[in-house]
Amino acid sequence: xxxxxxxxxxxxxxxxxxxxxxxxxxxxxxxxxxxxxxxxxxxxxxxxxxxxxxxxxxxxxxxxxxxxxxxxxxxxxxxxxxxxxxxxxxxxxxxxxxxxxxxxxxxxxxxxxxxxxxxxxxxxxxxxxxxxxxxxxxxxxxxxxxxxxxxxxxxxxxxxxxx
Amino acid sequence: xxxxxxxxxxxxxxxxxxxxxxxxxxxxxxxxxxxxxxxxxxxxxxxxxxxxxxxxxxxxxxxxxxxxxxxxxxxxxxxxxxxxxxxxxxxxxxxxxxxxxxxxxxxxxxxxxxxxxxxxxxxxxxxxxxxxxxxxxxxxxxxxxxxxxxxxxxxxxxxxxxxxxxxxxxxxxxxxxxxxxxxxxxxxxxxxxxxxxxxxxxxxxxxxxxxxxxxxxxxxxxxxxxxxxxxxxxxxxxxxxxxxxxxxxxxxxxx
Numbered sequence: 001x002x003x004x005x006x007x008x009x010x011x012x013x014x015x016x017x018x019x020x021x022x023x024x025x026x027x028x029x030x031x032x033x034x035x036x037x038x039x040x041x042x043x044x045x046x047x048x049x050x051x052x053x054x055x056x057x058x059x060x061x062x063x064x065x066x067x068x069x070x071x072x073x074x075x076x077x078x079x080x081x082x083x084x085x086x087x088x089x090x091x092x093x094x095x096x097x098x099x100x101x102x103x104x105x106x107x108x109x110x111x112x113x114x115x116x117x118x119x120x121x122x123x124x125x126x127x128x129x130x131x132x133x134x135x136x137x138x139x140x141x142x143x144x145x146x147x148x149x150x151x152x153x154x155x156x157x158x159x160x161x162x163x
Numbered sequence: 164x165x166x167x168x169x170x171x172x173x174x175x176x177x178x179x180x181x182x183x184x185x186x187x188x189x190x191x192x193x194x195x196x197x198x199x200x201x202x203x204x205x206x207x208x209x210x211x212x213x214x215x216x217x218x219x220x221x222x223x224x225x226x227x228x229x230x231x232x233x234x235x236x237x238x239x240x241x242x243x244x245x246x247x248x249x250x251x252x253x254x255x256x257x258x259x260x261x262x263x264x265x266x267x268x269x270x271x272x273x274x275x276x277x278x279x280x281x282x283x284x285x286x287x288x289x290x291x292x293x294x295x296x297x298x299x300x301x302x303x304x305x306x307x308x309x310x311x312x313x314x315x316x317x318x319x320x321x322x323x324x325x326x327x328x329x330x331x332x333x334x335x336x337x338x339x340x341x342x343x344x345x346x347x348x349x350x351x352x353x354x355x356x357x358x359x360x361x362x363x364x365x366x367x368x369x370x371x372x373x374x375x376x377x378x379x380x381x382x383x384x385x386x387x388x389x390x391x392x393x394x395x396x397x398x399x400x401x402x403x404x405x406x407x408x409x410x411x412x413x414x415x416x417x418x
Contacts, residue, residue, distance in 0.1 A: 069311060071212070074299060074301070075213065075301070075302070076211040076212055076302070077211035077212050078211055078361075079208055079210055080209055126335070126338065126343040126345030126348070128339065128340055132340065
């Protein structure tokens with residue numbers, strides 16, 4: 001009796017897996033049959049470049065945020081490079097799933113990978129993930145141009161200092 | 164030069180270095196170099212860390228007309244996003260960052276009304292008892308809860324002689340961007356630390372000033388020339404339960 005039910009459940013599981021494989025194959029051609037499709041975090045609301053290259057941000061964003069949150073809260077250091085509010089400023093987008101698409105939030109960006117990687121931490125149980133309503137879309141991130149210029153000038157000056 | 168040092172261009176101090184002057188000039192020049200490109204925010208100067216050179220404090224005039232304290236409480240609610248509509252309020256457990264307290268001398272019948280909020284003690288008992296280090300005092304005397312590591316044990320609420328800490332019992336929605344709040348943590352008056360760090364006054368003080376009242380003064384108690392230091396040295400002020408030796412940063416007049 002027990003073995004019969006096991007065979008039955010295995011058969012059902014097999015059907016489900018095959019059905020899922022076909023479904024995901026249709027949806028995402030890159031995903032192999034049976035694999036969970038790769039996350040597709042929403043494209044930034046504005047800007048072409050983050051404060052760090054994409055691979056660095058992917059691997060270390062939590063370190064940056066955690067380090068800076070302690071500095072800001074406990075020591076009162078303000079205006080540093082990695083700010084959660086700036087994440088929201090650039091990456092919060094509207095989605096029909098959140099507040100009927102009326103509010104820009106970080107959910108379509110953060111939750112996508114966090115769900116894939118089974119990351120349970122959620123900044124937005126306490127922090128608001130909603131962007132301020134008056135923010136406008138621009139072609140450049142807030143201070144992308146001056147940062148690039150300062151870096152270029154810095155390199156130039158450092159080169160001069162060595163000579 | 165690392166990224167970090169590049170980011171700490173301090174505009175508050177006089178800098179005689181020609182190199183730093185060039186760097187500062189470059190940041191400002193970008194705006195004029197690129198007409199037609201609107202940058203939403205200019206790179207803000209990094210400020211802090213705060214030091215014990217400052218000691219933020221308040222002086223509350225309890226002889227002011229009673230109505231002004233409601234203004235202060237409402238301003239705090241609006242700024243920090245606490246407080247609820249009457250319909251879904253649970254007065255026994257809802258957080259109170261600042262409250263109006265009425266007192267009466269039973270012998271003489273003299274009455275007074277005053278706001279009570281976190282007294283930002285120099286020797287805060289809430290910090291002493293916190294098992295995780297979440298309850299903390301900044302160098303400039305502002306007492307805060309680091310909600311990232313608060314486990315919601317509420318020891319600090321027991322320890323506070325002023326009952327100024329609140330526990331968040333219910334889910335919170337609609338938080339302000341500068342003030343994250345969440346269920347299961349303890350919170351209290353932050354002396355509007357997000358405004359103070361920008362050089363502004365706390366919301367309650369500003370609301371009273373707008374209404375033409377100076378009933379709450381805010382300033383640096385360490386600076387002998389600040390308005391609050393002058394007032395504290397001019398008038399007889401007292402601190403609630405001064406006998407406890409916790410050295411509150413909030414002074415009162417007329418109680």
